[in-house]
Amino acid sequence: MITSKNIHHYIIGALAAFMLSCAESEDPILGVPPVEEGFIEINGGGATFPNSVFINLSKGEQLPVSRKKWDLAFSTGTDFKVLINGTTGALAYPTGIFDMNAVGELQAEALRSSGRLEMSFTNMESILFVDLPSDPLSAPVMGSVSTSAASNQVYILNRGSFGLDPRPWKKIRVLIQDGKYLLQHADITSTTFSTMEVSKNKDFNFVYVSLEEGVVQVEPKKEDWDFMWSAGTSTTPFPQAVNGTLAYPFQDLVFHNVYGKVGAVQIMESDIAYENFTENNLTGLEFIQNNRLIIGSNWRGGGGPNVSPTIRNDRYYIIRDSRGNIYKVRFVALTRDGERGRPSFEFALIKGV
Structure with missing residues (x-):
């Protein structure tokens, strides 16, 4: 016996089947064409x-x-490499010291007085303390991060002041831990340091870090x-x-x-x-x-x-x-x-x- 309730269910079922059939027969949605x-x-x-x-x-x-939103860019490639912020005129100096707390104002003052860690037209050594502008990952000033923690030295980072107000210099050291970057950073005069884990994200060329704010969004995918x-x-x-x-x-x-x-x-x-x-x-x-x-x-x-x-x-x-x-x-x-x-x-x- 056909009741009004059965008819209601039949109509709903027929409509659902019809809509599914139409959806399956439609052409796939195409991507947005490029701007001409x-x-x-x-x-x-x-x-x-x-x-x-x-x-x-x-x-x-x-x-x-x-430009001052970030300080360091961590490569998401197979290697572990870190770039400094060339858009601000940043420079990094290899101290040859492997203990964060052993680097301080003594080393920084020598660099300040000599001008060796300043981006200027009179610093004839500046090329030694920057990433290669044409292909920075091929020659980063900080080299490749070693899987051996004892091989990763402390760098003094002048964060750059090209068109910007000068900011405090920092000391940084980067290690590898469980397939992630491990960043140690502090003010030059500090006797302690902060530690931050940085994971790779393959959707991006780099993961960017601000020494004040942590991981920040900079470039698009x-x-x-x-x-x-x-x-x-x-x-x-x-x-x-x-x-x-x-x-x-x-x-x-x-x-x-x-x-x-x-x-x-x-x-x-x-x-x-x-x-x-x-x-x-x-x-x-x-x-x-x-x-x-x-x-x-x-x-x-x-x-x-x-x-x-x-x-x-x-x-x-x-x-x-x-x-x-x-x-x-x-x-x-x-x-x-x-x-x-x-x-x-x-x-x-x-x-x-």
Whole structure:
């Protein structure tokens, strides 16, 4: 006997079966297509350039982050390596001492009086105390962290004051414990130290640490950014400097995301104009993934005590992101209304995936 209650259940069941059948037959939801072209004014924060800014071309997005937000970057790769904050002009000095409490003001004062641990144009030894700007993981100043605790020395860290107020120097030591980093840190004058565990996160190139706040969010996930505009440590050939190379602070650096598998190459207008570069011109192009300074400071020129720098309009860049999208990028302005720290660029998709 069919009752109203049975009919109600039958209708509900039929509707559920129909909806399930429709859901199964629908095409899968596709990802959002990459942005085809755009213009971005980088929010570097103004004349004192307080921000590093991460750019995602396929989304047409930027993420400004304060340069002083972090002190150390812990690599998430197979090795155990730690970088210092080159965007602030930080330097680290190897003390040759393996006990945190045995390092103090005596060692720091010698560095202060000599100027050896200052980022300046007159410090001919600065290259010895910074990570290699072009590929920092290939030559970090702190080397690789040893699995033998007794082999990991204490470093004196000048946290950098490029465009920032000076902050207290620190002493740091990094060990490995149970597959994690173990950071020891303290003020120079302290006779005790704090300890912090830092776990790797494979979604990111680095895990960032502030010596005041602990683990902090800095860069996006490794697949979600293409290049970063920032002040930072750069190098130039200089015969009087140690190893013939001077490390010095530079305001307008562009680092492409080499550790996130982003490649970049510079193209000269004299070879092919920006407007004329198409997918047909990609043949034979070699994208650089072992030097994050291919763009670097090359997009701008000039500058000095009484001379403002200018955009170099004779070149542009081809960038291949981690997903295989390929863009052309051209910087078009160094300032906004004459204010530094707000450069801009245009970009266009050459080949999408």
